[in-house]
Amino acid sequence: MEIAVGYVFAWAVRKARRVAGRADGEVDRGLDAGMDRLHDLVSSKLGQDPALERAREEAEAGQEEPSERTRRRLTDSLEDAAERDTAFAEAVTELVRELQDAAAAAGGGGVSASGDGQAVGGNVNVHAESGSAAALKMGDVAIGSIANPPQPGTAQG
Numbered sequence: 271m272e273i274a275v276g277y278v279f280a281w282a283v284r285k286a287r288r289v290a291g292r293a294d295g296e297v298d299r300g301l302d303a304g305m306d307r308l309h310d311l312v313s314s315k316l317g318q319d320p321a322l323e324r325a326r327e328e329a330e331a332g333q334e335e336p337s338e339r340t341r342r343r344l345t346d347s348l349e350d351a352a353e354r355d356t357a358f359a360e361a362v363t364e365l366v367r368e369l370q371d372a373a374a375a376a377g378g379g380g381v382s383a384s385g386d387g388q389a390v391g392g393n394v395n396v397h398a399e400s401g402s403a404a405a406l407k408m409g410d411v412a413i414g415s416i417a418n419p420p421q422p423g424t425a426q427g
Contacts, residue, residue, distance in 0.1 A: 271348040273366050278312050278322075278344070279336045281305040282329030304372055308365040312348065315358055321347045 284305070316322045321343035325336050336344065352359035398404035403413060 271345050271352060271362070272341070273370075274308065274312065274348055274362050275325075275336070275341055275344045278309055279325050279329060279341075281309040282326050283334065304365060304369045308362070308369065311358070311361055311365065315351050315355070316347055319344075319347050 284302070313322065321340060324340045325344055328336050328340055335341075348362070352362060
């Protein structure tokens with residue numbers, strides 16, 4: 271459902287840009303049509319849900335992504351609706367799949383990340399050998415001997 275939230279918000283951002291006259295010159299029609307269908311489906315199911323209204327407000331204010339709170343609330347609303355209505359859940363899942371396919375065909379790959387995340391569209395190979403460490407993203411790492419490491423069974427203090 272989080273992917274659906276992303277597409278619903280992207281629809282609202284695109285709409286706000288068009289209203290403001292900032293739409294891209296060449297927009298992929300298949301992706302737009304799919305986003306319209308997903309937005310219509312979600313809007314008809316959630317109606318005046320406060321989380322959906324807040325997402326629209328944030329998009330109209332120029333945010334590229336919903337706030338974390340709005341994302342959580344809208345995800346919760348969608349998950350609740352999907353739990354209560356399996357036909358809705360299946361329709362959302364199918365539309366998200368179609369949107370991901372359309373994004374990949376348009377060269378977007380449907381890849382996105384927010385916050386502290388990383389997104390990769392394609393293959394990634396991370397390899398470490400000979401006592402080294404490898405990662406796409408890594409915090410503090412100590413490799414090699416630590417001076418005077420604690421011995422097993424000795425008191426730590």
